[in-house]
Amino acid sequence: MNPLLDHSRQLNRRNFFQRSASGIGQAALGSLLYPQLFTNPAQAAKSSSLPTPHPAKAATGLPGFPNIPATAKRVIYLFQSGGPSHVDLFDYKPSLLKYDGTDVPASVLGNQRTTGMTSNQKGRPTMAPLWGMKRCGQHGTYISDLLPHTQSIADDITIVRSVHTEAINHDPAMTFINTGSQQLGHASLGSWLSYGLGSENSNLPAYMVLLSQGTGKNPGQPLFSRLWGNGYLPSSHQGVQLRPGSSPVLYLANPKGVSPKQRRRFLDDLEKLNQQHAAQVGDPEIQARIDSYEMAYRMQTSVPDLTDFSDEPQHVLDLYGPEVAKPGSYAANCLMARRMAERGVRFIQLFHRGWDQHVRIREQFPRQCHDTDQASAALIKDLKMRGLLEDTLVIWGGEFGRTVFSQGKFGDPTSGRDHHGRCFSIWMAGGGVKAGFDYGRTDDFCYNIVENPMHIRDLNATLLHTLGIDHERLTYKFNGLDARLTGVEPAKVALDILA
Numbered sequence: 001m002n003p004l005l006d007h008s009r010q011l012n013r014r015n016f017f018q019r020s021a022s023g024i025g026q027a028a029l030g031s032l033l034y035p036q037l038f039t040n041p042a043q044a045a046k047s048s049s050l051p052t053p054h055p056a057k058a059a060t061g062l063p064g065f066p067n068i069p070a071t072a073k074r075v076i077y078l079f080q081s082g083g084p085s086h087v088d089l090f091d092y093k094p095s096l097l098k099y100d101g102t103d104v105p106a107s108v109l110g111n112q113r114t115t116g117m118t119s120n121q122k123g124r125p126t127m128a129p130l131w132g133m134k135r136c137g138q139h140g141t142y143i144s145d146l147l148p149h150t151q152s153i154a155d156d157i158t159i160v161r162s163v164h165t166e167a168i169n170h171d172p173a174m175t176f177i178n179t180g181s182q183q184l185g186h187a188s189l190g191s192w193l194s195y196g197l198g199s200e201n202s203n204l205p206a207y208m209v210l211l212s213q214g215t216g217k218n219p220g221q222p223l224f225s226r227l228w229g230n231g232y233l234p235s236s237h238q239g240v241q242l243r244p245g246s247s248p249v250l251y252l253a254n255p256k257g258v259s260p261k262q263r264r265r266f267l268d269d270l271e272k273l274n275q276q277h278a279a280q281v282g283d284p285e286i287q288a289r290i291d292s293y294e295m296a297y298r299m300q301t302s303v304p305d306l307t308d309f310s311d312e313p314q315h316v317l318d319l320y321g322p323e324v325a326k327p328g329s330y331a332a333n334c335l336m337a338r339r340m341a342e343r344g345v346r347f348i349q350l351f352h353r354g355w356d357q358h359v360r361i362r363e364q365f366p367r368q369c370h371d372t373d374q375a376s377a378a379l380i381k382d383l384k385m386r387g388l389l390e391d392t393l394v395i396w397g398g399e400f401g402r403t404v405f406s407q408g409k410f411g412d413p414t415s416g417r418d419h420h421g422r423c424f425s426i427w428m429a430g431g432g433v434k435a436g437f438d439y440g441r442t443d444d445f446c447y448n449i450v451e452n453p454m455h456i457r458d459l460n461a462t463l464l465h466t467l468g469i470d471h472e473r474l475t476y477k478f479n480g481l482d483a484r485l486t487g488v489e490p491a492k493v494a495l496d497i498l499a
Contacts, residue, residue: 060198061194061195061196061197061198062195062196062197062474065196065197065468065469065474066197066467066468066469067468067469067470067473068465068468068469068470069468070432070466070467070468070469071391071431071432071466071468071498071499072391072392072393072430072431072432072466072467073200073344073346073391073392073467074200074341074344074345074346074347074348074391074392074393075190075193075346075347075348075392075393075394075395075431075463075467076337076338076341076348076349076350076379076392076393076394076395077189077190077347077348077349077350077394077395078334078350078352078372078376078379078394078395078396078397079178079349079350079351079352079397079398080352080355080372080396080397080398081170081174081220081221081223081351081352081353081354081355081398081399082170082216082217082220082221082353082354082355082356082357082398082399083170083173083355083356083398083399083400083401083402083419083420083424084355084368084397084398084401084402084424084425085357085361085365085401085402085417086161086401086402086420086423086424086425086446087127087129087401087402087403087404087417087446088129088130088131088144088146088361088365088402089143089144089146089147089369089425090142090143090144090159090161090425090427091142091161091423091425091442091446092129092133092142093442093444093445093446095444096126096128096129096404096444096445096446097128099126099128099445100126100127100128101125101126101410101411102125102126103123103124103125103126103405104124104125104126104404104405104445104447105445108443108445108447108448109124109447110448112422113168114168114403114418114419115168115169115418115419117358117407117418118403118405118407118418121407123410124403124405124406125405125406125410126404126405126406126445127404127405127406127410127415127417129144130361130362130365131144131145131146131366132144132145133145134151136151136152136154137154137155137436138155138436139154139155139436139437139438141154141159141436141438143159144369146365146366146369146370146373147369147373148373149373149374149376149377149378150373150376150377150427152377153377153380153381153429154436155435155436156380156384156389156429156430156435156436157380157427157428157429157435157436158427158428158429158433158434158435158436158437158438158439158497159425159426159427159437159438159439160425160426160427160428160439160440160454160459160494160497161423161425161438161439161440161441161442162423162439162440162441162442162449162451162452162453162454163397163423163424163425163426163440163454163455163456163459164421164422164423164424164449164453164454164455164456165177165399165400165421165455165456166182166421167182167399167400167421168400168419168420168421169419170221170356170399170419171221171224173399173400173419173421174221174223174227174399175226175227176399176456177399177456177459177460178227178228179226179227179231179485180456180457180460180484180485180486180487181487184226185226185231185232186231186232186483187229187230187231187232187233187237187476187483187485188207188226188227188228188229188230188231188238188239189347189349189460189463189485190206190207190209190228190239190346190347190349191207191228191229191230191231191233191237191238191239192233192237192464192474192485193206193207193346193347193464193467194206194207194236194237194346194347195233195234195237195474195476196469196474197346197467197468197469198346199344199345199346200344200345200346201302201343201344201345203301203302203343204302204303204306204340204343204344204345205239205240205345206237206345206346206347207228207237207238207239207240207345207346207347207349208239208240208241208242208340208345208347208348208349209228209239209240209241209242209349209350209351210241210242210333210336210337210348210349210350210351211223211241211328211333211350211351211352211353212328212329212330212333212350212351212352212353213352213353213354214330214352214353214354214355214367214368214371214372215354215367215368215370215371216354216355216356216357216364216365216367216368216371217353217354217355217356217357217364217368218354219353220353220354220355220356221353221356223351223353225239225241227351228241228349232476232478232483233476234285235285239347239349242303242307242336243328244327244328244332245327245328248303248306248307249303253300254300260300274286302343306336306339306340306343307336309324309332309335312335316335316382317335319378319381319382320332320334320335320374320375320378320379320382321374321375321378323371323375324375330350330352330371330372330375331374331375331378333350333352333375334350334375334376334378334379335375335378335379335382337350337379338379338382338383338386338388341383341388341392342386342388352371352372354368354371355368355398357402357416357417358407358416358417358418359407359408359414359415359416360413360414360415360416361415361416361417362413363413364416376396379394380394380429380430383430384430388430389429389430389431390430390431391430391431392430392431393428393429393430393431393432393433393463393466393467394428394429394430394431395426395427395428395463396426396427396428397424397425397426397427398424398426400419400420400421400424401419401420401421401423401424401425401446402417402418402419402420402424403417403418403419403420403447404417404420404445404446404447405417405418420447422447422448422449423442423446423447423448423449426459428497431466431467432466432498432499433466433497433498433499434497434498434499435499437497439452439454439494439496439497440452440453440454452494452496454494455491457486457487457489457490457491458491458492458493458494459494460485460486460491461486461491461492461493462493462494462497462498464485464486465493465498466498471484471485471486471491471493472484472486
């Protein structure tokens with residue numbers, strides 16, 4: 001029930017006189033306990049200084065959480081929007097060279113759904129990896145030659161080759177992996193973590209978001225703010241997008257002519273009014289609004305410090321590559337993510353667009369890999385050097401993979417790969433995940449999973465587990481149900497990938 005509507009219905013003539021009577025008694029009591037609230041404003045201005053700012057206090061999570069031993073304190077999610085091709089990056093099958101150009105057998109295709117872009121295509125010609133791969137690290141895992149920097153961190157990451165999803169189009173797939181449902185209106189992963197665990201930093205939000213555009217498909221798939229929205233959780237848990245340029249957060253700066261002291265006094269007075277209203281109607285969103293105003297006030301000083309790279313040594317900037325000097329680039333956002341991790345931001349999510357190679361994959365894909373390779377590896381190396389990788393879980397991956405068969409005429413320069421949710425690859429590092437490890441296996445066509453499947457519900461359950469959360473116990477009452485990130489269908493933690 002909406003508490004505001006409930007309140008308006010209850011405010012009849014009888015309730016009005018009842019509340020008036022009690023209000024008089026409350027005013028009398030307040031005049032005895034807090035006489036300063038009832039002084040003349042002009043006298044108060046002469047006899048008192050400005051209202052004392054609220055002490056900085058990090059937001060706490062739910063009582064009892066973490067409820068299992070945690071190996072990670074925070075997450076950096078490098079979300080590759082558009083669906084990177086697992087066939088060309090991580091899931092090497094030498095047998096594909098033998099089948100190159102021949103139709104994928106019907107026994108492999110089965111009755112799996114395909115998008116409208118290839119459902120009526122005549123033939124499904126196998127397209128072997130278009131670039132070389134080599135064995136990397138002590139355990140000899142295959143990683144594409146398009147990712148030479150990622151090859152150098154093979155011993156620090158776990159590659160999962162058996163992630164799968166039912167969604168085959170971008171928006172439902174991105175909504176699914178980020179909120180646990182293909183339907184709109186659910187809370188995002190970062191919002192769940194903010195709600196359950198709170199923040200380690202009183203001056204920055206628990207959940208922060210950075211966007212970048214690659215040089216593969218430009219523009220990439222649209223990104224909607226609901227992907228980092230709070231859904232039915234209090235609005236104070238929604239992700240805060242940090243933008244490049246002189247105004248990283250919109251409407252954060254004071255208007256012209258308004259000083260910080262004036263802003264502080266305004267917020268204190270506004271909080272008193274909001275607290276009174278909250279006591280009357282019991283709407284939790286009022287407290288969320290108060291918290292948001294306070295966070296915005298503190299961010300006026302914390303955000304400029306966060307976004308100023310002038311204190312970074314040159315060797316660190318060089319580690320991320322030349323694009324790090326370009327605000328809003330993937331490299332700059334990766335460095336920003338490390339700075340956020342240092343400051344205790346709970347969940348940091350980078351959305352990088354441009355991985356949707358339906359056409360001209362030979363032209364677009366190398367550029368997209370080049371955009372992300374050095375900075376992704378640099379982030380792992382940088383965290384490791386600072387001792388942060390041990391308790392920071394880093395995830396690299398998209399919403400699904402790509403088909404092993406060609407979209408378009410085989411061998412044509414304009415051909416590409418269609419969406420494929422049946423299996424795809426991600427990698428994870430730090431936060432209690434094994435280093436130098438492979439998990440999951442697909443068939444000879446990188447098309448079906450034959451060992452250790454990991455549904456995206458399992459991925460989210462595993463992520464929560466590293467942070468000390470039993471995914472079945474992190475719930476929120478919504479529409480009469482105990483809503484949770486992993487939904488109502490079974491989800492299991494992939495214990496085999498944990499150190």
